Amino acid sequence: MIQKEGRKWIRLPKNSDIMSIVCHLNTEGRDFMVNIYLLPADEGDFIWVRYGDDGNYANILIDGGTKDSGAEYAEIIEWIGSHGEKIEALVLTHIDYDHLQGAVEGIGKVPADMLQKVVKRILFNTCRGISREQKQRVGRYAEDQVKGKKFTGAYGIGEAVAFMDLLEEKGISGRVVDYVVSGMEMFWDKHACVKVISPGSDELKRFLNHWEPYCKENDVLSYTTNLEMVQDDLMVLMEDKLGYDSSVNNEASIAFLFEYEGIRIAFLADAKPAACMRGLKELGVQMPYHVDVVKLSHHGSRNNTSDMLIKNLETEAYMLSTNGHRQKVPNKATIAHLLKNAEGKKVCLFCNYDWWEIAYHGKFFTSNDKKRFLTTNHLELFLPDENGVTVKEGLKIYGEWAV
Numbered sequence: 001m002i003q004k005e006g007r008k009w010i011r012l013p014k015n016s017d018i019m020s021i022v023c024h025l026n027t028e029g030r031d032f033m034v035n036i037y038l039l040p041a042d043e044g045d046f047i048w049v050r051y052g053d054d055g056n057y058a059n060i061l062i063d064g065g066t067k068d069s070g071a072e073y074a075e076i077i078e079w080i081g082s083h084g085e086k087i088e089a090l091v092l093t094h095i096d097y098d099h100l101q102g103a104v105e106g107i108g109k110v111p112a113d114m115l116q117k118v119v120k121r122i123l124f125n126t127c128r129g130i131s132r133e134q135k136q137r138v139g140r141y142a143e144d145q146v147k148g149k150k151f152t153g154a155y156g157i158g159e160a161v162a163f164m165d166l167l168e169e170k171g172i173s174g175r176v177v178d179y180v181v182s183g184m185e186m187f188w189d190k191h192a193c194v195k196v197i198s199p200g201s202d203e204l205k206r207f208l209n210h211w212e213p214y215c216k217e218n219d220v221l222s223y224t225t226n227l228e229m230v231q232d233d234l235m236v237l238m239e240d241k242l243g244y245d246s247s248v249n250n251e252a253s254i255a256f257l258f259e260y261e262g263i264r265i266a267f268l269a270d271a272k273p274a275a276c277m278r279g280l281k282e283l284g285v286q287m288p289y290h291v292d293v294v295k296l297s298h299h300g301s302r303n304n305t306s307d308m309l310i311k312n313l314e315t316e317a318y319m320l321s322t323n324g325h326r327q328k329v330p331n332k333a334t335i336a337h338l339l340k341n342a343e344g345k346k347v348c349l350f351c352n353y354d355w356w357e358i359a360y361h362g363k364f365f366t367s368n369d370k371k372r373f374l375t376t377n378h379l380e381l382f383l384p385d386e387n388g389v390t391v392k393e394g395l396k397i398y399g400e401w402a403v
Contacts, residue, residue, distance in 0.1 A: 033051060033052070033053070033260065033261050033263065033394035033395070034049065034050075034051040034260055034261075034263050034265070034394060034395045034396070035049070035050045035051070035388070035396050035397075035398060036048075036049055036265070036293070036319070036395075036396070036397045036398065037049075037050070037398045037399075037400075037401050038319050038321060038350060038351075038352045038384070038397055038398070038399055039065070039069070039072065039352060039399070039400070039401070040065075040069075040323075040352045040353060040399070040400075041063075041064075041065025041066060041068075041069045041098070041102060041321065041352070042065060042066040042068060042069070042098065042323055042325075043066070043098050043299065043322055043323055043325035043326075043329075044063065044064075044065040044066050044069070044097075044098030044099055044101075044102065044321070045062065045063040045065060045093070045098070045099050045269065045295075045299075045321045046062075046063055046064055046065035046069050046072075046073070046102055046321070047061070047062040047063065047267070047295070047319075047321070048060070048061055048062075048076055048401065049061075049062065049258065049265075051190065051192060051260050052189075052190050053190075056190075057085050058085065058086055058087075058088045058188065058189045058190055058192070059080050059085055059086065059087045059088060060087070060088050060089050060091060060258070061073070061076065061077075061087060061089075061090050061091065061103075062091045062093065062267055062269075063091065063092060063093055063099040063100070063102075063103065063269070064092075064099070064100065064101065064102030064103030064104070064105070064106055065098065065099070065101070065102035066097065066098050066101050066102055067101045067102060067105050068102070069101075069102030069105075069106070070101070070102045070103075070104070070105025070106040070108070070109065071105070071106070071109065072102075072106070073102050073103055073105065073106025073107070074105075074106040074107070074108075074109035074110050076106075076401070077106065077107075077110050077114065077115070077118060077119075078110060078114060080118055081114045081117060081118040085118075086118055086119075086120055086189065087118050087119045087120060088120055088121070088188045088189055088192070089120065089121045089122065089123050089188070089194075090103065090119060090121075090122045090123070090124075091122075091123045091124075091254060091256075091267075092122070092123065092124040092163070092254075093253045093254040093255070093269035093270065093271075094125070094249050094250065094252050094253040094254065094269060094270060095157065095159065095160040095249055096249050096250070096270065097159070099269070099270070100159065100160070100163060101159075103163075104159070104162070104163050104166060107166060107167070107170065108166060110170075112169075112170045112171050112172075115170050115171070115172050116170070116171050116172060119172055119175060120175065120189075121175050121176075121177055122167065122172065122175050122176045122177065123176075123177050123180050123254060124160075124163075124164075124176055124177070124178060124180075125178060125179065125180055125199070125204060125207070125252060125254065126160070126164060126176070126178040126179075127157070127160075127208060128178060129176075129178025129179040130178075130179060130204045130205070130207065130208045131208060132178075132179070133179040133181075134201065134204070134205060134208070136205070136208060136209075164176070179204075180196055180199075180254050181196060181199065181200065181201055181204060182196050182197050182198055182199065182200045182201075182275070182278065182279035182282050182283075183196065183279065183282045183283060184196040185283070190260070191260070191261075192258065192259065192260040193257075193258075193259045193260070194256050194257070194258055194259075195256060195257040195259070195283050195285075196254065196255070196256045196279065197255050197256060197257060197266075197271075197275075197276045197279030197280055197282075197283065198253060198254065198255035198256075198268075198269075198271040198272070198275040198276050198279050199251060199252045199253065199254070199255075199271070199275055200275055200278055200279065200282075203251045203252055203272075203275055204252060206248055206251065206252075207248050207249070207251065207252035229331070229332045229333065230332050230360060230363060230364050230365075230366075231366070232332070232366075233366050233368045233369055233372075234332070234335065234336045234339060234365075234366075234368075234369045234372070234373060234379075235336075235368070235372065236336075237332055237333045237336035237337075238336045238337065238339065238340040240302075240333045240336070242302045242303070242305055242306055242307070242333060242334070242337060243301075243302045243303035244303055245270075245272055245298065245301065245303035245304050247270075249270075250270040250271065250272065250298060250304065251271075251272050251275065253268075253269035253270045253271040253272075253297075254269055254271075255267060255268045255269050255271035255275075255276055255279070255297070257283075257285075257291070261394065262394075263292055263392075263394055263395050264289075264290065264291040264292055265291060265292060265293045265294075265295070265395075266291045266293070266294040266295065266313050266315075267295045268294065268295055268296065268297035268304075269295075269297065269298075270297055270298040270299075270304060271297050271298075271304065272297075272304060273297070273304060273305055273306035273308065273309040274306070276297075276309055276313075277306075277308055277309055277312065280312065280313075287312040288311060288312045288313070288314040289312060289313060289314065290314045290315065291313055291314065291315050292315065292317060292391055292392055292395055293315060293317045293318070293319055293350070293391060293395070293397070294313050294315050294317070294318050294319070295318075295319040295321070296318050296319065296320050296321075296330070296334070298329070299320065299321060299322035299325065299329040299330060300320050300322060300329045300330025300331055300334045300335070301328075301329050301330070301331055301334065302331035302333045302334050302337075303331075305334045305337065307337055307340075307341055310337060310338060310341040311341055316342065316345060316346050316347060316348055317348045317350065317391050318338065318347070318348065318349050318350065319349075319350045319351075319397065320349050320350065320351045320352075320355075321351075321352055322351075322352075322353065322355055323352075323353040323355055323358055323359065324353065324355030324356070324358050324359025324360060325359070326359075327359050327360065330355070332364065335347075335349070335379070339373060339378065339379060342378075344378070345378075346377060346378055346379075346380065347378065347379050347380070348380045348382060349379070349380070349381050349382065350382045350384060350389065350397045351381060351382065351383055351399075352383075352399055353383075354381075354383055356381070382397075383399060384397050384398050384399040384400075385398070385399050385400055386398060386399070386400040386401060386402040
């Protein structure tokens with residue numbers, strides 16, 4: 001349950017109707033075991049997880065957002081290294097530009113000796129890794145065939161290969177775990193456990209045979225527009241069917257459960273819900289499986305969420321990483337289905353942008369939505385700052401980081 005003791009509630013500017021708040025907490029004397037930094041990354045994902053005992057922390061960086069996040073990505077790595085800490089893993093969930101590009105830019109800025117000292121492993125599915133483990137011939141988009149491709153700003157296989165070349169240049173290519181598949185369990189420093197729930201071997205097989213260079217011109221295929229839908233009430237959209245994402249890139253996303261000292265978090269990248277459900281079953285977890293926070297898949301797209309997954313990853317707290325990308329995400333139907341499956345309980349959305357203002361100018365929620373869900377606190381929108389928001393004892397979410 002989201003803790004409210006000791007909070008000072010401050011309403012966001014420009015937001016007269018929606019009950020959106022920044023929470024400033026007095027953290028003096030408290031020992032928080034897991035800190036999640038849900039960092040602004042335009043339309044992408046850029047998450048820093050810092051966990052451990054007071055003064056003894058380990059770190060995970062999950063994706064790197066777009067190119068504009070590159071400088072901050074580098075700053076975080078250098079800050080970790082300068083404080084004598086390690087990065088348990090750089091996780092690059094898949095090859096889309098809004099997840100990979102900032103990491104490429106950032107790693108390029110960090111000295112090789114710092115990376116070699118700090119980074120323990122890199123999780124990143126590669127063409128070679130998949131073909132080696134599945135004993136298949138590489139299809140027409142084999143890595144060697146795209147070696148000469150340059151960065152285009154719209155990331156695909158050519159840029160993924162360039163990323164691997166960069167890791168080799170920095171002397172850390174040998175630390176890449178290049179076949180990450182559902183059912184894997186990894187035990188990291190300080191008794192943290194990572195359980196992979198996506199992709200499955202079938203998803204990786206399709207990914208191997210159908211590399212799809214990501215083009216900004218066709219990314220409308222991965223989203224459903226919100227422009228007309230936002231005029232409908234959330235209650236109406238609860239009856240809408242959720243969609244299906246046909247993207248092979250997204251299908252190959254690395255999604256996983258992070259568990260540490262009784263804290264459970266689901267990071268879903270851009271994964272498909274059916275793949276995640278199969279992964280949960282493969283791991284043998286008892287469902288519904290209670291987690292403290294779920295990072296919603298694909299920035300809240302209706303095509304990457306299902307009622308079955310919502311019910312079986314049981315939580316009241318969700319992270320949503322998007323700036324409201326061209327009024328396409330988050331999809332209002334996704335939020336409607338979160339509320340429907342909550343069955344009257346609270347739903348909390350932790351965001352790295354006030355997308356309801358930036359992209360929708362305060363018109364995302366209807367007057368009926370505000371009356372039924374927002375003013376009653378059945379739906380709460382949080383925009384954490386550098387002071388963070390406490391989700392439960394030992395777990396905080398931040399929207400910024402300060403040294």
